[in-house]
Amino acid sequence: MEKLRPGLRGVAERVASSINNGTLLGLGSGSTVAGLLEELSPILVVKGVTLIGVPTSTQIETVATENGISIVPFPGTVDLVIDGADQVDRRLNLIKGGGGALMREKVLMSSAKKVAVVAGEEKFAPKLCTGGVKVPVEVAPFARKSVKAKLSQLGGAAEERLLPKGYPYFTENGNVILDTSFAPVDEPASLEGRVKNIPGVVEVGVFTIKPITVYKIKEGGTFEVLG
Structure with missing residues (x-):
C-alpha cells in the first residue's frame, strides 16, 4: 500500500474536485479505498466539505469514521462510488471481491451516478483471470x-x-x-x-458496469485516467 501513497494522493486531489457538500459517496472495501480515504479527508477538510458515505463493510465503515466521514444508510442511489479492484482488463471490466464485499459493492456501483476505481498498474491485464x-x-x-x-x-x-x-x-x-x-x-x-x-x-465478482473512470497508479506516484 505504501508504494501507492504518492499516486493515491494525486488521485485524491483529482477526485476531491468533484465532491461538494451534499455529495453522497459509496465506499468500496479494501486497503486501496482505505488509503484513498485517508488522503481525501484532509483535502476536503481544507475545502470545508463535510463527507457523507455509505460503506460496504464494517472494515471501511471504521476507516471512514476515523477520517471524519459521516455514515448514512443506503438510500437507493449514491453520487459517486470510490472503489478498488483485484484485476482490470483492457476494456475496464473488473474482478472484485477479494475482501468479501462484492454484493454490496456491485449494488452501489449499479446505483451510482459516477464510479471511480483505483488500482496499481500491477492489477492490469489484457483479460480477466x-x-x-x-x-x-x-x-x-x-x-x-x-x-x-x-x-x-x-x-x-x-x-x-x-x-x-x-x-x-x-x-x-x-x-x-x-x-x-x-x-x-x-x-x-x-x-x-x-x-x-x-x-x-x-x-x-466480475464487474462489467459502465461507464466507469479508472485511475491507474504507476510507479513513481503518477497516475493515468482511463475511461
Whole structure:
C-alpha cells in the first residue's frame, strides 16, 4: 500500500474536485479505498466539505469514521462510488471481491451516478483471470456444493474461502465465497451472466458496469485516467 501513497494522493486531489457538500459517496472495501480515504479527508477538510458515505463493510465503515466521514444508510442511489479492484482488463471490466464485499459493492456501483476505481498498474491485464486471478462467487451456504458443481460445468475450479484456522469464511451477508479459477476470459459479461444465473449464487465478482473512470497508479506516484 505504501508504494501507492504518492499516486493515491494525486488521485485524491483529482477526485476531491468533484465532491461538494451534499455529495453522497459509496465506499468500496479494501486497503486501496482505505488509503484513498485517508488522503481525501484532509483535502476536503481544507475545502470545508463535510463527507457523507455509505460503506460496504464494517472494515471501511471504521476507516471512514476515523477520517471524519459521516455514515448514512443506503438510500437507493449514491453520487459517486470510490472503489478498488483485484484485476482490470483492457476494456475496464473488473474482478472484485477479494475482501468479501462484492454484493454490496456491485449494488452501489449499479446505483451510482459516477464510479471511480483505483488500482496499481500491477492489477492490469489484457483479460480477466490472467495470471491465475480468481473470481469470487458469493453463494448461499445451502447451495455451496451444487454451485461448485455447476461452476465446474462452466470450466471453473472453485475452492471455498476459508479463514486462517480452516473455518469457512462468511460474508457480512451470511454467505460463503467460492474463489473460482477460469481460463483468461474473452467475454466477461457472458461469464458474469452465466454464473449469476446459477441457483444459489448471490453475486459474482466480475464487474462489467459502465461507464466507469479508472485511475491507474504507476510507479513513481503518477497516475493515468482511463475511461
